[in-house]
Amino acid sequence: LSASLTEFELIARYFARAGLAANPAQDPAVVLGIGDDCALLNIPAGQQLALSLDVLVEGVHFPMAADPYLLAQRALAVNLSDLAAMGATPVGFSLGLTMPRAEPQWLDAFSAGLRDSATHYHCRLLGGDTTRGPLQLAIQVHGTVPAGQALRRSGAKVGDDVYVSNTLGAAALALQVLDGSLVTLSSEQRADLLRAYYQPEPQLCLGSALCCIASAAQDVSDGLLADLAHIAKASAVGMVLQANAVPVAPVVSDLVSQEQALLLALTGGDDYQLIFTANHAQRDNITQLAQQLTVRVTRIGRVVSGASVKVLDSQGVAMGFTQQGYQHF
Amino acid sequence: LSASLTEFELIARYFARAGLAANPAQDPAVVLGIGDDCALLNIPAGQQLALSLDVLVEGVHFPMAADPYLLAQRALAVNLSDLAAMGATPVGFSLGLTMPRAEPQWLDAFSAGLRDSATHYHCRLLGGDTTRGPLQLAIQVHGTVPAGQALRRSGAKVGDDVYVSNTLGAAALALQVLDGSLVTLSSEQRADLLRAYYQPEPQLCLGSALCCIASAAQDVSDGLLADLAHIAKASAVGMVLQANAVPVAPVVSDLVSQEQALLLALTGGDDYQLIFTANHAQRDNITQLAQQLTVRVTRIGRVVSGASVKVLDSQGVAMGFTQQGYQHF
Numbered sequence: 001l002s003a004s005l006t007e008f009e010l011i012a013r014y015f016a017r018a019g020l021a022a023n024p025a026q027d028p029a030v031v032l033g034i035g036d037d038c039a040l041l042n043i044p045a046g047q048q049l050a051l052s053l054d055v056l057v058e059g060v061h062f063p064m065a066a067d068p069y070l071l072a073q074r075a076l077a078v079n080l081s082d083l084a085a086m087g088a089t090p091v092g093f094s095l096g097l098t099m100p101r102a103e104p105q106w107l108d109a110f111s112a113g114l115r116d117s118a119t120h121y122h123c124r125l126l127g128g129d130t131t132r133g134p135l136q137l138a139i140q141v142h143g144t145v146p147a148g149q150a151l152r153r154s155g156a157k158v159g160d161d162v163y164v165s166n167t168l169g170a171a172a173l174a175l176q177v178l179d180g181s182l183v184t185l186s187s188e189q190r191a192d193l194l195r196a197y198y199q200p201e202p203q204l205c206l207g208s209a210l211c212c213i214a215s216a217a218q219d220v221s222d223g224l225l226a227d228l229a230h231i232a233k234a235s236a237v238g239m240v241l242q243a244n245a246v247p248v249a250p251v252v253s254d255l256v257s258q259e260q261a262l263l264l265a266l267t268g269g270d271d272y273q274l275i276f277t278a279n280h281a282q283r284d285n286i287t288q289l290a291q292q293l294t295v296r297v298t299r300i301g302r303v304v305s306g307a308s309v310k311v312l313d314s315q316g317v318a319m320g321f322t323q324q325g326y327q328h329f
Numbered sequence: 330l331s332a333s334l335t336e337f338e339l340i341a342r343y344f345a346r347a348g349l350a351a352n353p354a355q356d357p358a359v360v361l362g363i364g365d366d367c368a369l370l371n372i373p374a375g376q377q378l379a380l381s382l383d384v385l386v387e388g389v390h391f392p393m394a395a396d397p398y399l400l401a402q403r404a405l406a407v408n409l410s411d412l413a414a415m416g417a418t419p420v421g422f423s424l425g426l427t428m429p430r431a432e433p434q435w436l437d438a439f440s441a442g443l444r445d446s447a448t449h450y451h452c453r454l455l456g457g458d459t460t461r462g463p464l465q466l467a468i469q470v471h472g473t474v475p476a477g478q479a480l481r482r483s484g485a486k487v488g489d490d491v492y493v494s495n496t497l498g499a500a501a502l503a504l505q506v507l508d509g510s511l512v513t514l515s516s517e518q519r520a521d522l523l524r525a526y527y528q529p530e531p532q533l534c535l536g537s538a539l540c541c542i543a544s545a546a547q548d549v550s551d552g553l554l555a556d557l558a559h560i561a562k563a564s565a566v567g568m569v570l571q572a573n574a575v576p577v578a579p580v581v582s583d584l585v586s587q588e589q590a591l592l593l594a595l596t597g598g599d600d601y602q603l604i605f606t607a608n609h610a611q612r613d614n615i616t617q618l619a620q621q622l623t624v625r626v627t628r629i630g631r632v633v634s635g636a637s638v639k640v641l642d643s644q645g646v647a648m649g650f651t652q653q654g655y656q657h658f
Contacts, residue, residue, distance in 0.1 A: 037414035038379040057462035085366035133386035138467035
């Protein structure tokens, strides 16, 4: 392979592969996949289309020389998490890939990572654009959600409970492994942290099941407090959280002080868990749902009037934080 | 404004502006626009969703220091042209914008260019991602097309006529103005060329009208011969073109030799005209359609058996070309 590899050859070799490329024979919503000016989708009656675009930039959103297989999985998962946060079911995705040169080994691993995730989440490649440039991935996911039932950020009501799925903090601590500042850990702990960062599990089943239960939802990408603040702002409410209720990932509690662990769970990003609010009357439904889906769901606070997200320590005193999650600029 | 400008402030200031951001009150297909985890669209019964993603990279697809107003217009037009090539009508677009820093003047001009095109083409911003990185634009357009009527590349039949809209070659010659190799021209000629490059007109009305008439279609992005070769390959046919029938842009004929002008029209890219094939029985319909839409449509050849796209000179002799359009790698 050399500079003479054209975009068409590259797509045919790496991206039209089985399990990755959308196929009308496998995917009932897909009318036409890769290879024409546009892809074509059928959106069933009674469903709305949910769509989200995220861009990942080398050196900003992922480390230089990141493992291409894992990078692909992270990129797709991050986008699928946006569908989960709306309660939508994946249909397919577009990929805009720019890279300095076409490296066969890199492309093979990258497209294998994409293929495995695309197959796992039933969200295959519909088309896109592959071109020369600094390494960046733009992924747009498409999903469907029953009309009128999408989970928005704007529906939280005073008195609602505030919930989060699974645990927080591991992806943020993984960044300290990746930048070399955390080196004293077992290989198992290292693997746990890197898995949390590179292979987050978009909470698609939970999101979909919450459509008739939650009043508002979003995923944790910038950090728990920053992302709850988005719900609070969109819903014109405040929130009060109990610090000791926030579920910290066990590997994080094992590796750093209790104070550090809480800070990572509250302000670290990249966990891609769901945060949501729901009426008090939904508590039993949510407990039952969590059991059915074998997802841990923790009630961490409540919605109040006001405009701020406060965290109370075990004495009921409001805690102060300087770092409010990742800022893009 | 400084480095403390957050993504949220930036979106609110530059991208949520009136005329640019999709608004459920204006756009019947838009259920939810900017500001949540996903945008939501209603796709009317009997319609399919057409979608296409293109990435433009500074220094590869547009010059360093390109005028941000014009760059925005080109980026959206290039993507809308993919909808035109399917016969689809625009619904809205997503934007993935990465830039080294948030420069107010640049952002103001860029978002004004996007706003003017979004309003003109009734294709407004649904959402996206804005982040730090080398200057790149990923745009994904969404449109609707009557179910089963989209114009594909694969429908050309032996005996069909081959057509192109308007004229070719000006965008390719504009590159010689932009790189400084063409300097002897009037300011009017210069303006004509730069308009062809930065503000191509996606042939949306023509594409939509061709849905029941053309057998195959695509837009000219890589060059007439290269793009006709895509139709030929997808349809498993060959084509024969008459060189003297190919409509060269007048400004190109005025500025370069006849031979150079033909080469630009055949192999230069970036014109975003439509090429399409149609049964001989459609000739009168196409003539009438072109008059109604005031679009020039020229019959330039015919579909034959085989696999190659040949160009015949005025003596009927096949011409040779080495440059077969832009290659992405």
